[in-house]
Amino acid sequence: MPRFAANLTMLFTEIPILDRFAVAAEAGFEGVEILFPYDVAAPDLSRAAIAAGLDIVLINAPPPNWAGGPRGFAAVPELQDRFRRDFERSLRVAQVLRTRHIHLMAGRAQGEAALETFVENLSWATKRAPHASLTIEPLNQVDMPGYFLSDYGLAIDIIDRIAAPNLGLQLDTYHAQHITGDIMACWRKVAPLVRHIQIAGHPGRQEPDTGTLDYPAFFAELDDWGYRGWVAGEYNPRQTTLKGLDWLRRALAVRS
Ligand SMILES: O=C(O)C(O)C(=O)CO
Numbered sequence: 564m565p566r567f568a569a570n571l572t573m574l575f576t577e578i579p580i581l582d583r584f585a586v587a588a589e590a591g592f593e594g595v596e597i598l599f600p601y602d603v604a605a606p607d608l609s610r611a612a613i614a615a616g617l618d619i620v621l622i623n624a625p626p627p628n629w630a631g632g633p634r635g636f637a638a639v640p641e642l643q644d645r646f647r648r649d650f651e652r653s654l655r656v657a658q659v660l661r662t663r664h665i666h667l668m669a670g671r672a673q674g675e676a677a678l679e680t681f682v683e684n685l686s687w688a689t690k691r692a693p694h695a696s697l698t699i700e701p702l703n704q705v706d707m708p709g710y711f712l713s714d715y716g717l718a719i720d721i722i723d724r725i726a727a728p729n730l731g732l733q734l735d736t737y738h739a740q741h742i743t744g745d746i747m748a749c750w751r752k753v754a755p756l757v758r759h760i761q762i763a764g765h766p767g768r769q770e771p772d773t774g775t776l777d778y779p780a781f782f783a784e785l786d787d788w789g790y791r792g793w794v795a796g797e798y799n800p801r802q803t804t805l806k807g808l809d810w811l812r813r814a815l816a817v818r819s
């Protein structure tokens with residue numbers, strides 16, 4: 564059974580960010596991810612994580628705007644400087660938080676120039692931070708219209724083309740089901756490239772045990788493949804986060 568992390572940008576939002584760590588640990592999570600940890604002082608986040616005994620396993624590179632702002636710039640030709648500046652900032656924050664994975668968001672863009680910019684920026688980043696694990700994540704076009712990366716074949720081609728050991732795939736089962744219609748087949752196609760997994764119910768993006776996806780079977784499949792990475796709950800809780808954690812309790816019971 565994989566190790567589970569809570570996405571503190573979407574879970575436990577009933578309470579202040581620095582209080583979410585202890586509650587997540589108490590609920591059974593062993594790690595957390597924070598999409599845009601740029602509004603709170605990094606040392607405060609780090610202290611809260613250490614006090615709760617949790618790893619901060621993933622952050623996104625800026626922009627620090629979850630509420631409808633741009634979703635990254637890595638594939639936006641005219642914003643190459645901005646991407647690189649923001650990446651430097653994420654490295655500084657990741658160092659304080661001791662975070663292993665940094666998700667580099669492509670942003671809204673299209674066409675050949677966007678592809679070449681994405682490849683150039685990602686190659687640059689892999690060399691700039693050989694110690695970091697960098698990820699790219701296909702997002703579906705309904706939730707993220709105009710986002711450059713919403714195709715798994717393209718993600719595989721880009722990762723193969725750059726061929727850097729520190730660049731891999733972030734598999735979000737909600738987006739993957741939306742994009743491919745078959746999460747299990749998608750996982751089998753991309754498994755060797757996956758560095759980090761995020762889960763939610765589909766459709767609806769609520770608790771993993773809502774919707775149509777069979778998570779006990781998916782977790783068993785991860786075990787069969789020897790997946791050793793994290794699985795993060797990244798969803799919108801229906802009520803309070805704690806009331807919707809049966810999926811985690813069941814998974815942890817199978818593990819023990
Ligand atoms: O939306 C998602 O699934 C993400 O994981 C993200 O990084 C921000 O959009």
Ligand SMILES: [Mg+2]
Nearest residue numbers: 700735761797
């Ligand atoms: Mg995701």
